[in-house]
Amino acid sequence: MTDLAEYNWAALTAAGLVDRAEYFASLGSTNDHAREIATLLPRDERLLIVADEQTAGRGRGANRWWTAPGSLACSLLFDPAARGIERQFFPMISLAAAIAIAETATVAASQVDAGLHWPNDVFVAGGKLAGVLIEALPDGRHVLGIGCNVNNRAKHAPPELSKTIVSLADLTGRDHSRGELLMEILRRLDERLDELARSPHAVGRRADELCLQHGTFLTIRSGSREASGMCAGIADDGALLLDTITGRQWFYSGVLVRDADRQA
Numbered sequence: 001m002t003d004l005a006e007y008n009w010a011a012l013t014a015a016g017l018v019d020r021a022e023y024f025a026s027l028g029s030t031n032d033h034a035r036e037i038a039t040l041l042p043r044d045e046r047l048l049i050v051a052d053e054q055t056a057g058r059g060r061g062a063n064r065w066w067t068a069p070g071s072l073a074c075s076l077l078f079d080p081a082a083r084g085i086e087r088q089f090f091p092m093i094s095l096a097a098a099i100a101i102a103e104t105a106t107v108a109a110s111q112v113d114a115g116l117h118w119p120n121d122v123f124v125a126g127g128k129l130a131g132v133l134i135e136a137l138p139d140g141r142h143v144l145g146i147g148c149n150v151n152n153r154a155k156h157a158p159p160e161l162s163k164t165i166v167s168l169a170d171l172t173g174r175d176h177s178r179g180e181l182l183m184e185i186l187r188r189l190d191e192r193l194d195e196l197a198r199s200p201h202a203v204g205r206r207a208d209e210l211c212l213q214h215g216t217f218l219t220i221r222s223g224s225r226e227a228s229g230m231c232a233g234i235a236d237d238g239a240l241l242l243d244t245i246t247g248r249q250w251f252y253s254g255v256l257v258r259d260a261d262r263q264a
Contacts, residue, residue, distance in 0.1 A: 007050060007179040017186040018048040018076070027051040030075035031135055031145040038077055038137055047077040050182070054147075070151030070169070072178045076144045076186075084197035090136070091252055092238040094120045095207040096196050097132045097144055100188035102210050104181060105129055105148075109171040115212035118231075118240045119253070123212055127154065127166025146185065151175045204236035218242060222254030 009021045027033055030049045041047060051074070054067035067073045080090055101122045105114040114124045122130040133145035149167035157165055168176050196203050213231040220227055220242060229244035239250040 006177060007182065011183060012048065012186065015183070015187065017046075017183075017190055019046045021048040021050065024049070024051040026053040026055060028055050029145075030054065030073055031133055031143050034075045034077045034143040034145075035135065035137065038139075038141060038143075041077070043079060043139065043141065044082055045077075048074060048186075049077075050074045067147060068149075068152035068156060070153075070175070070178075071167070072146070072148040072150050072182060074146050074182065076146075076189075077141060078144070079141045080193070081140055083193055085193065086197075086200070089196055089200040089238070090142070092196055092200060092203055092207075093142060093144065093193070094132045094134045095234070095238055096192035096203050097134075097146065097189055098122050098130075099203070099206055099210060100185050100192055101130045101132070101146065101148060103188055104184045105168065107184070108168055108176055108181060112171060114210075116207055116210045116234075117213060117256070118207075118211065118234055122148075124166055124171060127170075128164055129166055129168070144189075148181070148185075150178050150181060200238075201236035204234060204238050207238065208234040208236070213240075219257040220251050220254045221257050222251055225254075226257065227251075 007023065012018050012021055030051050034047065034049055052069065054073050080093060098116050098120060102114040102116060105122065105124060109124065112125050114122055114129060117123050120132040121128055130146065130148035135143045137143065149165055151169045152167050154162050154165050154167060154170050192203060211234050214233050216231045218228065218231050220240065227242055227244050227249050229242040229249070232241035232243050232248065235241055235250065239252050242249045242251060
């Protein structure tokens with residue numbers, strides 16, 4: 001089976017999950033491509049971009065995403081306001097996507113439970129399975145990027161990643177249909193985005209249920225603000241709760257600071 005044939009584009013559009021899909025054997029970045037062509041598309045068109053290889057895949061900030069053969073890399077261009085999501089809850093879109101991926105992965109790898117690392121990562125069995133990158137365009141549309149380790153293997157990753165990532169193939173010992181996984185992720189994402197419009201706090205509560213950082217000592221940096229403390233979970237409005245020596249703090253955006261980051 002070719003990589004292109006692995007995806008059922010007609011089923012994606014027939015299910016009402018996207019309006020149009022584009023496939024690339026190789027692309028710099030699916031998010032970058034979505035941003036570049038957004039101005040050429042009708043505002044209400046939901047565009048899905050899938051690439052088998054990203055030569056310049058991006059994570060949050062200056063981070064890069066390793067896209068190996070067999071992994072899933074895609075971006076969805078859509079307008080959250082058109083779905084009835086209020087602007088104040090736009091930051092929770094990344095949590096909605098991470099929930100969709102975690103729930104899909106838990107079904108695919110039934111012997112383990114997938115969970116979230118705030119603000120945008122999915123972990124299974126101590127390894128990073130997937131990441132989400134959300135970028136807002138000037139006109140209010142959003143690009144939602146997903147990178148998920150599916151049939152690639154951690155042992156083939158660069159040395160700095162091989163001990164920290166995991167794939168579905170690593171977990172189950174078999175390959176998975178990326179097309180079927182993509183369909184399920186998008187189906188669950190569609191449900192969570194509807195929920196974000198109707199009952200956003202339900203999304204926050206589900207994210208808290210899946211949060212793997214409860215009781216973990218974390219350091220969070222948001223702009224010039226930095227704080228360390230014990231994670232008390234995710235609030236129903238999507239904020240990370242951090243119990244510090246000066247009391248509980250709420251973080252609505254930010255990055256986790258690792259020792260390596262601090263030394264850099």
